[in-house]
Amino acid sequence: xxxxxxxxxxxxxxxxxxxxxxxxxxxxxxxxxxxxxxxxxxxxxxxxxxxxxxxxxxxxxxxxxxxxxxxxxxxxxxxxxxxxxxxxxxxxxxxxxxxxxxxxxxxxxxxxxxxxxxxxxxxxxxxxxxxxxxxxxxxxxxxxxxxxxxxxxxxxxxxxxxxxxxxxxxxxxxxxxxxxxxxxxxxx
Amino acid sequence: xxxxxxxxxxxxxxxxxxxxxxxxxxxxxxxxxxxxxxxxxxxxxxxxxxxxxxxxxxxxxxxxxxxxxxxxxxxxxxxxxxxxxxxxxxxxxxxxxxxxx
Numbered sequence: 001x002x003x004x005x006x007x008x009x010x011x012x013x014x015x016x017x018x019x020x021x022x023x024x025x026x027x028x029x030x031x032x033x034x035x036x037x038x039x040x041x042x043x044x045x046x047x048x049x050x051x052x053x054x055x056x057x058x059x060x061x062x063x064x065x066x067x068x069x070x071x072x073x074x075x076x077x078x079x080x081x082x083x084x085x086x087x088x089x090x091x092x093x094x095x096x097x098x099x100x101x102x103x104x105x106x107x108x109x110x111x112x113x114x115x116x117x118x119x120x121x122x123x124x125x126x127x128x129x130x131x132x133x134x135x136x137x138x139x140x141x142x143x144x145x146x147x148x149x150x151x152x153x154x155x156x157x158x159x160x161x162x163x164x165x166x167x168x169x170x171x172x173x174x175x176x177x178x179x180x181x182x183x184x185x186x187x188x
Numbered sequence: 189x190x191x192x193x194x195x196x197x198x199x200x201x202x203x204x205x206x207x208x209x210x211x212x213x214x215x216x217x218x219x220x221x222x223x224x225x226x227x228x229x230x231x232x233x234x235x236x237x238x239x240x241x242x243x244x245x246x247x248x249x250x251x252x253x254x255x256x257x258x259x260x261x262x263x264x265x266x267x268x269x270x271x272x273x274x275x276x277x278x279x280x281x282x283x284x285x286x287x288x289x
Contacts, residue, residue: 044270044274046267046268046270046271048264048267048268048271052264053264053268055257055260055261055264056261056264056265056267056268058261059258059261059262059264059265060265060268066269067265067269070268070269070272073272074268074272080268080271080272080275081271082270082271082274082275084274113282113285113286115281115282115285115286117285121281123278123281123282123285125278125279125282137275139275139278139279141278141281148274148278150271150274150275150278152275158279161272161275161276161279162276162279162280162283163276164272164273164275164276
């Protein structure tokens with residue numbers, strides 16, 4: 001009987017702790033879009049939950065500047081999820097697919113940036129906020145031949161995230177040649 | 189009278205057979221002695237082989253676990269760098285657009 005009561009108490013504590021943890025860590029968004037995956041010529045699928053992030057962190061070099069920055073970035077995060085679909089031809093996917101992602105956003109999510117371009121890419125950035133803290137990030141990017149969604153769960157340092165690309169020694173995937181040259185010179 | 193006679197015959201005290209007490213004591217002594225396991229050379233060889241095989245299998249399994257963990261970790265590291273690169277690139281696109289406005 002005593003054991004039963006202890007188990008019941010533990011179960012109640014656990015059930016009370018789950019929503020608290022979820023609210024502190026933000027919400028994971030379901031990024032899977034099977035319609036796009038079926039049409040895409042190339043798909044990038046990254047699913048890193050808290051355990052995998054910690055494992056990845058152990059394999060990041062502390063001497064490499066990029067990996068050191070990444071290690072700092074993931075500190076405290078509980079998940080990073082990316083789906084990127086590349087298509088052979090323009091207009092091969094329906095941009096309204098993004099709505100399936102947006103409909104999952106609750107009232108704690110706020111749109112902080114909306115970039116609309118007729119020829120290049122549309123980018124929407126949403127943050128999940130609890131009080132003054134950012135507890136999640138969602139990026140939806142729609143290009144003529146590419147659709148990308150990124151969901152980061154946990155306290156995200158947005159400025160640090162934006163600054164990471166400048167540090168990474170890998171080629172830029174965007175075609176802003178003017179800025180690219182500037183960065184290349186800076187790196188050299 | 190017949191019953192009395194029969195009872196008397198059955199309950200009559202009789203002495204134990206010759207050597208009964210010695211045999212009982214001998215049995216008791218035999219039972220108290222611990223049983224000895226004697227391993228033959230062949231049994232010892234089998235035990236040694238089993239120990240070596242177990243150790244080798246254990247070592248192999250441990251190596252496989254460590255190797256699997258390392259492979260998983262490397263894969264997670266690569267995926268993390270890809271994910272952060274994509275995320276930061278998109279953030280930069282937004283930053284540039286905001287800066288141009």
